[in-house]
Amino acid sequence: MAHVHFDNVSKSYAGGHQALSELSFEINQGEIAFLTGHSGAGKSTLLKLIMLMEKASQGQVLVDGVNLAHLSDGQIPYHRRRVGVVFQNHQLLFDRSVFENVALPLRISGYSSRDLERRVRASLDKVGLLRFEKKSPIELSGGEQQRVGIARAVVNKPSLILADEPTGNLDPKLSREIMNLFEQFNDVGVSVLIASHDVNLIAGLNHRVIALKGGRLLGDRAATVGGTDAQPGGLERG
Amino acid sequence: MAKQPLYSRVSGARHSKITTQSRWAAYVQHHKLTAMESLQRLLKSPASSAMTWVVLAIALALPMTLYVSLENVKQLSRSWDQSSQLSVYLKTETLPRFGQALSDEIQQLPHVRLAQYTSPEQALSEFSAATGLSDVVHGLEDNPLPGVISVIPNLDGMGSDALQALEQTLSQLRHVESVQLDLLWVKRLFQFMELGQRLVWALAALLGLAVLLIIGNTIRLSIESRRDEILVVKLVGGTDAFVRRPFLYTGIWFGLGGGLIAYALLSAGLYWLSGPVENLIVLYGSDFVLQGLSFGDSLILILDGVLLGWFGAWLAVARHLAKIKP
Known part of the structure; x- marks a missing residue:
């Protein structure tokens, strides 16, 4: 079953800006894919539709077979708990520790403190930041902050992870490390969708690439079977 | 500190169950x-x-x-409630025994602390004693004074409505000519x-x-x-x-x-x-x-x-x- 299903989806904002036009694609359970295109191509809007930060003007978005248009306002929080999101500016709260930042989704979901501590530590351990749990995020480097953001996104064990320019402000080496983390989550069956305009980084990884331009689907290139070196030329750029 | 893998089962990238009890505790x-x-x-x-x-x-x-x-x-x-007093003037032709009976009746009403009957004769003698005009009083052909029942209400801060209601009740009784509230200022208060x-x-x-x-x-x-x-x-x-x-x-x-x-x-x-x-x-x-x-x-x-x-x-x-x- 498709994990994420876009069926002829359009999104226009008040004022007439058309962010997405007649977009159709599917992401399968356990798949990892890049979403690429210039800024303004509609990458963020697409992710926002999956997160229900916006609603589609036309067409249908289905996640796990559920039509998001049918969710009531009260159900939206529960939908969001099943999706882990990593933001470009990581959206960490500087008034609390790294531990509390990662614990936030669990506190919201109603975990007891014992389960919560165990899970937060497992999550921080996964991104290699367990030793920083008591620090404030402001004391960490950009790459470390982004990894805290990832720890927060996965602490609830979502089956789908969305990332909006997760390597936007990072150098290639750090970017590669971040991508490795996403690959590791994908290895245990998590579906991952990463929006990025970093063509070089994408080219170095053999994953499916969904390209957008002006809100339309420009190209959809599957990962080459068994290949380690992807062909960046296979992706049309406009 | 026990470390546990975040995703323990390869296929199980799913929400783990939270019991109602632990949810309540949380x-x-x-x-x-x-x-x-x-x-x-x-x-x-x-x-x-x-x-x-x-x-x-x-x-x-x-x-x-x-x-x-x-x-x-x-x-x-x-404490001022107690000093507020109602005078119930009876009709002149009312016989003293009716006056006394009425007084006993009033005594039984709610919000009445004390009702005391003064017959016309008593009133006259009190008047003559108080004023020293006994000669004049003796010279009178008829007793001009009516019988009076003095009523001390028991209102205990119930307000002027209760006082007024009592006044109303009393004025509607038989033999009653008029009711006078002695202390208007209590009403005002x-x-x-x-x-x-x-x-x-x-x-x-x-x-x-x-x-x-x-x-x-x-x-x-x-x-x-x-x-x-x-x-x-x-x-x-x-x-x-x-x-x-x-x-x-x-x-x-x-x-x-x-x-x-x-x-x-x-x-x-x-x-x-x-x-x-x-x-x-x-x-x-x-x-x-x-x-x-x-x-x-x-x-x-x-x-x-x-x-x-x-x-x-x-x-x-x-x-x-x-x-x-x-």
């Missing part, structure tokens, strides 16, 4: 945590919090001060107290509204300053109730603090006044005792603060949170 735990955090947040900026608390305290204390004053006046007037009571209510309503607005505005600022946090909480699946919670607790803390300070202000004020009032009472030889806040009143004062705080916060949150959409 819910209670989160309430405690939020309450403590909200309080700590207020104490972190002590100057501005204290200012808000004092403003709230004044708004809460003002109607309560009026209320306490009114209660004291009421207590004072209770009751009216003034009723006016005072309404004033207390009006003031309480106005200042209650002020408390709501003060708290609403404070919470609005707090929401603005925590905008980022609200956004993140909403994005990782926080329900509206979860987002609202810290602000409601902030409102409750403001209300509680305001109520407690109002209580302290009132108590201090009463203590400050008690000396002069006592001296005054001694001079008047009255048994009046300055009434402070009763336990119930204090509780109501503090509880009102808490409720208004909570409600004000709720209004502000309902209004402003809707605007923060992720």
Whole structure:
């Protein structure tokens, strides 16, 4: 079953800006894919539709077979708990520790403190930041902050992870490390969708690439079977 | 510290089950945590919090001060109730035995402390004794005085309505010519107290509204300053109730603090006044005792603060949170 299903989806904002036009694609359970295109191509809007930060003007978005248009306002929080999101500016709260930042989704979901501590530590351990749990995020480097953001996104064990320019402000080496983390989550069956305009980084990884331009689907290139070196030329750029 | 793999089963990238019991425990735990955090947040900026608390305290204390004053006046007037007396004049042709019977009947009415019949003869002799005009009185062909029943009501602060109702009842009885309220000023006092009571209510309503607005505005600022946090909480699946919670607790803390300070202000004020009032009472030889806040009143004062705080916060949150959409 498709994990994420876009069926002829359009999104226009008040004022007439058309962010997405007649977009159709599917992401399968356990798949990892890049979403690429210039800024303004509609990458963020697409992710926002999956997160229900916006609603589609036309067409249908289905996640796990559920039509998001049918969710009531009260159900939206529960939908969001099943999706882990990593933001470009990581959206960490500087008034609390790294531990509390990662614990936030669990506190919201109603975990007891014992389960919560165990899970937060497992999550921080996964991104290699367990030793920083008591620090404030402001004391960490950009790459470390982004990894805290990832720890927060996965602490609830979502089956789908969305990332909006997760390597936007990072150098290639750090970017590669971040991508490795996403690959590791994908290895245990998590579906991952990463929006990025970093063509070089994408080219170095053999994953499916969904390209957008002006809100339309420009190209959809599957990962080459068994290949380690992807062909960046296979992706049309406009 | 036991490390556990985050995703333990390869295929099981799924939500683990949370039992209702642990969810409830976590819910209670989160309430405690939020309450403590909200309080700590207020104490972190002590100057501005204290200012808000004092403003709230004044708004809460003002109607309560009026209320306490009114209660004291009421207590004072209770002793005056006894001196208010109704004179029931009977028709001239009423025989003394009917007058006595009527007096006994009136004695049985509610709100009557004492009814005493004075026959025309008694009245005349009392009159002649009091005025020293016995010669003139003896010269009279007929006794011009009617029989009178003196009624001392037992109203115990029930207000002028009860007094009026009693007057009405008495005037409709058989043999009764007219009823005269001896102390009109008691009636007036009751009216003034009723006016005072309404004033207390009006003031309480106005200042209650002020408390709501003060708290609403404070919470609005707090929401603005925590905008980022609200956004993140909403994005990782926080329900509206979860987002609202810290602000409601902030409102409750403001209300509680305001109520407690109002209580302290009132108590201090009463203590400050008690000396002069006592001296005054001694001079008047009255048994009046300055009434402070009763336990119930204090509780109501503090509880009102808490409720208004909570409600004000709720209004502000309902209004402003809707605007923060992720």
